[in-house]
Amino acid sequence: ASRLLEVEDLHVRFRVRGREVRAVNGLSYGLGEGETVAILGESGSGKSVAAQAVMGILDGPNARVTGGSVRLRGEELLGLPERRRRRYRGDRISMIFQDALTALNPVFTVGDQISEMYQVHRGMRRKEARARAVELMERVRIPSAAARLGDHPHEFSGGMRQRVMIAMALALEPDVLIADEPTTALDVTVQAQIMRLLAGLRDELRMGMVLITHDLGVVAGVADRIVVMYAGSVAEEAPARELYARPAHPYTRGLLASVPRLDRRRGPLTPIGGAPPDPAALPPGCPFHPRCPRAEARCAVDRPPPVTVAPGHTAACHFAEEVHVAALADRPG
Ligand code: SF4
Ligand code: MG
DSSP states (O other), X not given: OOOSEEEEEXXXXXXXXXXXXXXXXXXXXXXXXXXXXXXXXXXXXXXXHHHHHHHTOOOSTTOEEEEEEEEETTEEOTTOOHHHHHHHBTTTEEEEOSOHHHHSOSSSOHHHHHHHHHHHHHOOOHHHHHHHHHHHHHHTTOTTHHHHTTOOGGGSOHHHHHHHHHHHHHTTOOSEEEEESTTTTSOHHHHHHXXXXXXXXXXXXXXXXXXXXXXXXXXXXXXXXXXXXXXXXXXXXXXXXXXXXXXXXXXXXXXXXXXXXXXXXXXXXOOOOSOOOOTTSOOSSOTTGGGOXXXXXXXXXXXXXXXXXETTEEEOOTTHHHHHHHHHHHSOO
């Protein structure tokens, strides 16, 4: 049986001032009902662009998918005419963003915006649509939902506005929800509430969720699998527990070392030095080598292929096996 969402060897390119930029270079992941895949990376790693390609909303006239496959319950979405593609958006795959204020229309009330989804896509009458809007606002735990139907987006707090956007994304009961940095703009307490809400809705609605983030702390306890992207390519991919316990890529180790964890002895946080490379001018060899504490001479020359270090766990590093073994030895007793 085909899985809910299958992304296979996705390639996306841009053309910037006459130069070809490989924004996404061979991303693959699969997702079942009720499962969450986290795509983790710094800004410019290609994670948002990859999500836009899956959603069919790549922007920029020069952005295009140059290879790969995106299948929803076995049906290929890439190459569908825009008119047919549009039918999948909202209905089958839905997306939420970091900034609810730009995703929502400032002019209309929240009640109008949510009920319009039902009127336009489900042919409901206004009264019925508004009743459904209240149900949905309750489902995303907006207090006094009925009383807030007439409020505009700016009248909600950041966290409540994020809930409104989630409500709109879920209105048509999509099979897959793509969440692009859904909590980045919020303070830590509200972040945790929103992540709990998303995880609860995912379970309740048996949705697949693609969670895009730069923050490993956000995905803990929510993601089943984690794909770590660096400079457009997959650096490492593993079941979440395995990735936390035994990272096999120096980049992932660096990311983990910069996240405070309760199960580790306290030590200084060690953020990764340097900045990600310009995607239009990637270094030869391993794209991470200018920043990598483990790099050796060959890393500047040979691009490392993905190495399988455990079932379902791969890392694109010449020394993946050693890094993996070392991570095991480092585990707190
Ligand atoms: Fe570091 Fe070399 Fe591994 Fe790249 S291949 S992550 S530079 S050790
Ligand atoms: Mg982004």
